[in-house]
Amino acid sequence: MTNEEFLTEMQDVLQTEEDLSMDTVLDGLDEWDSLSVMATMAFLEKSFGVKTTMKDYKDIKTIGDIAKKAGL
């Protein structure tokens, strides 16, 4: 998955109309709530085979941090 494809996928995961970049700060998005964290966890596991826990999200601050978890 390219970075661009990843950003498009994340738009759907978060159901956001915002244009996302790797620098987008998650706390700055209205859509970033506990459900979005759950959706992101499911996305990482389904698309990249990467399991994350709620604890991991304390250190995840940007879209780029999620991409790093995905191995991009």
Next chain:
Amino acid sequence: MISFTSEQRFIVTGASSGLGEAAALLLNELGASVIGIARNQERLEAMKATAKYPENVFLEQKDLTENIKGLPAYVKALKEKYGKFQGLAYCAGISQIQPLQFLDYNDLKKIFDINYFAPVLMIKGVADKRCNIGAGTSIVAIASIAAFARDKGHLSYAGSKAALSASLKCISKEVIGRGIRVNCVSPSNIKTPMNTGMEDYEESQKNLYPLGFGETKDVANMIAFLLSDKAKFISGQNYVIDSGGVL
């Protein structure tokens, strides 16, 4: 009194007949715009022809089971065409009477496709933050009292409706924080085209219907109420409409 404006757009599936047609016509009569979806264009046109405000009825011919996984994207495309939605009445569905000994996987899949997978993915589309108006959005799906009853031969239909009503409760918890309400209506036998040819069955069940068999309008009234702001305090519920006697 319940009333809507033409700026309030509702998707109604199964809109060409039965409960869907009754819901589409009632919502339109109450002032809302309706995007009516069904497989049969001719019957959709016939529904529109009887609408009080046909200029606020928009028709979309589609078989919801043709590409189920594409339904969220389909809703998004409808949003681009019509604007954000106030809600959804998912009324499409099929019934099937087959005992276990005559049932195979394809029968089960067929009924779960239209009665479970399609509504859940249509709801996913409408609940998408980009496709609805936000707080005040309301979603209603038709389940059935079959989910509670224990009738022989109804295992696939009952299973699909029980699964739907259970999932709707979970969905309501997920979206309530955004002011989106999700409810279920579970009718008993209603006089609809889906139930034609079941006169013998109805006759045998007559004593269970002290108020008589339901009309489509009886269910449409509940749908309209739940979609309206008169029900703004109600979500995650499953309303049984059963002539006061089946359950």
